[in-house]
Amino acid sequence: MLRASVAPHLREPRHPFYQTGGVLLCLLPLTGFSCMYYGIRPLLLVLFGLLGAMFTELLCCMAAHRRPTLSDGTAAVTGALIGAMMSPLTPLWVPVIGAMFAIGVTKMPFGGIGRNIFNPAAAGMAFCAICFATRLFEYPDPSQSEGLPLWDTTGVITAVSPMQQLAGGGVPKLDLVTLLSGDFPGPIGSAGILILVASALFLFVRRSSSPYILVSYLVTCAVIAALFPRMDIGIGMSVQLELCTGLLLFCGVFLLSDPVTAPRFWLARIVYGVMAGILVMVLRHYGRFVCSEFFAVLLVNSFSAVLDRTCWSLLRRFRHWKEVVRV
């Protein structure tokens, strides 16, 4: 008995977990790196975010009478990303709340995976930033804290992070080696600059994310940091500090290149990266929060569908026009 099938009869062998598994794999060394400085607490925060997101997704699927979509791993990635954007001092329930908001408000009501307009991780983090601003942006000093207490972190001495110093007009005394080694106060995911770069390369090679977005985003950020330094520390130092501190690189690698909310056409991706870079730097100059990169991500997310269409038709029109001119 011969059965029908539609061309192409061959498909690239890919597991649904392929894309998200790569991101989770990248978050592992990142969290481990943070654990070296702060003890087991960063890992717990990431795990709590992850479990909170998966639990919420399960609840939403049950409420909608749908087959649970946990196996594709997008919920786990969202939760883990939220956990990794927190300060190591954050109470453990904060990433859970953020993950619940991310899945329950920004992802599942829109129809679940593939249909959300805004990046759930960025939305969850923005929610936490607005609601728990006081607890979220206090960072411990990595050189002094010998393993943070697991539950009650009220007594831990906090340090002024380079982001705060830059925002307040101060000059952080950090050289390149310190920046690359992550030995300065900051969120969990922002410490390992080299690990972030390696993660980006890893995701490019796996084709889980596109280099267009990240490169255009970083170039824009660097150009703005060079042209408009926030204080008188020289162009090179300004670029170094802006790129390596805060969640700038983390957002570029993990949030901006999230395939669901980013544009799909290459030119649109470049424009998207540039827009995100400009917004991030504007928010750094004039923003209220110490870390506000995820707000920029949310803002540019709303443009991605329009960018796709416009850039594609503009490019087509340009090519037609070129042909006409040549003839």
Place this chain on the structure above:
Amino acid sequence: MKQRPTVRSLLTVLWDAFLPRNVVLVQAMGLCPILAIGYDLKYGVALAVCTALVLVPANVLLSLFGEKFPLWLRPPVYAVFTSVLLLGAAFVLHQYISLDIYAALYLFLPLMAVNSLFTMRTVSVQTERVQPLLSLADSLGAALGFALVLCVASALREIAIFGTVWDVPLGITTHFPEAQHPFIGYVLLGFMAAALQWIQQGLRRLSGRKGETEL
């Protein structure tokens, strides 16, 4: 030839404007005051009453005289008319009810005059329902729908922010003062809109009209 509307048809129009075509949750109009000050039940009730006091007479009167104006002139005439009514409502509120509530609504009450809620309702009244009785039922339903949503949303937000309803403590210790942010109001309205659809779906299923679609 105009026919006198029956009581049944009036009730249908009222119900239709109250839930299935709810101004806030289905037509997404009049969001701004709910987001901005709908975080306290007292304010909510005051705003809802003011709205009803303006919307119902405005609609009825315009259904009587609206045809006398050319189409391009109607929106400004309506705006002027509603603002005059609002002025009266604000005066009553200020003088006789509560200075406190007036102070809270101070910015938003005048703004209501140009709210899409009024213009849209009045225009729709003008084009669809010219009979005053039908217009009365329709605007009453709309005002009730607006009041319901506003009261539910503001009560919920009041509980979250202060742990009280109409200043009566409920004995809740964990407060969530961030619910005062407008974006929480947006999220709340979104879920309320979904809940309304869900309820209507349930009602349709109960009444056995499965094949019928909304719109």
Place this chain on the structure above:
Amino acid sequence: MRIGKGVRLLFRKAPAIDRPTAEWTDVAQVVLPYTYFAEADVRPAVFLYDTVRRGTPLSSSDTDSQATVLSSVTGAVSGSREVVHPLYGTLHCAVIDRLSTEAEPDVPVPVTGEIGREEVCAAAEAAHIIDELDGVPLVLKLREWYESGCDYLVADGVQIQPYESSAWAVLRDYAEQVVEGLSLAARAAGTTRYHIAVCLSGQRRRSLALRIGRRHLYQTDSYYPAEEPIRRSLRPHSRTVSPDARVCRIGVQACLALYRAIYFHQSHDRCTLTVAGNAVREPQNVTVPFGTTVQEVLARCGLTEDPSHLILGEIMTGTAAATQDIPILPGMTCLLAFTAGTIRAVQPRTCIGCGRCAEVCHAGLLPFEIARRFRNMHYERLGALEVSACDGCGACSYVCPCGIDLAATIAEARGADSAILLELEEDIDA
């Protein structure tokens, strides 16, 4: 990592290409249509119990000589029947039982004088050569190229898809003849620039270059689909290739048939095709007369078990056949049979927007957007998305991590697009 169009596919030619090509001219029966073209106006010229010689026409036509079909064997007509062919549609066919048992020898015919454009076209017309790339009579293509201009004539021996190796086998066995046929075709098309495009590994390429010289052998890169690599491969060899130079493609087997038509006066009645797939015991390239049934070819190659999928053509672009009882006709260069479970239907999930389809599309389209618009019935937007530029290579479906059948959806959208345009035109006319 590669930023650019196309996908790299697997290499599964291995057992078939390493075996010698089998010549199976001693088939028991052939099923040949009176014409390949549904709209052609032909009359049957042979009837029940008639004896036909190899090379005599089965039908006659007053208007179009290329619409008739030549018999590929010497034998007796034992019946006629309707065949629903996946590539050609419904065909009215004659069934011919082969009679002569000895193979007919190839007799060279002395060629006198210069072979010009007219002679080549006449030979292609007389031999009824049909290009295996698109199933169009070669003489029509040659005339069209001559009239509208042809800058480069490329014999397409690339065969980048996983299983197909018939052109490789033909080039291995008859490289010199193919080049000679290609030069004749180039003469007829009015160009002096011609070459064979291949995508071979080092050893095979070197041995081929030793036989026909490097001048006429261009290596393409190994990304599917092949049309774009062929264009790209021209660039390093000739600086003068302008972007709008017209590159014309001809099949390797058509070149060989042209050579044989001119020097041996043979009609084009055989084809080489790859029989492969995991249900086939001995995957190999075979040369059979046109009209041989798929059943017979599969039986002679041997089946390990009853195939569940039979694909005419390559795995990316081929058509699934519903029955084995169909003849092998021009345009078929590959025949794949798979056991149950090899070709699995993928359960499509929601698009996650990775953009891989747009990355690999060599026409530069936005497949995800076309599919979305089509599903949401925004037909008026399809024209602006240039759906008609899709050539159905299927690379988008291949790479989609969500298992969405983009190629099929876009094919439907193309149909919808043209249907809507027709309606619009009718409206305007009315």
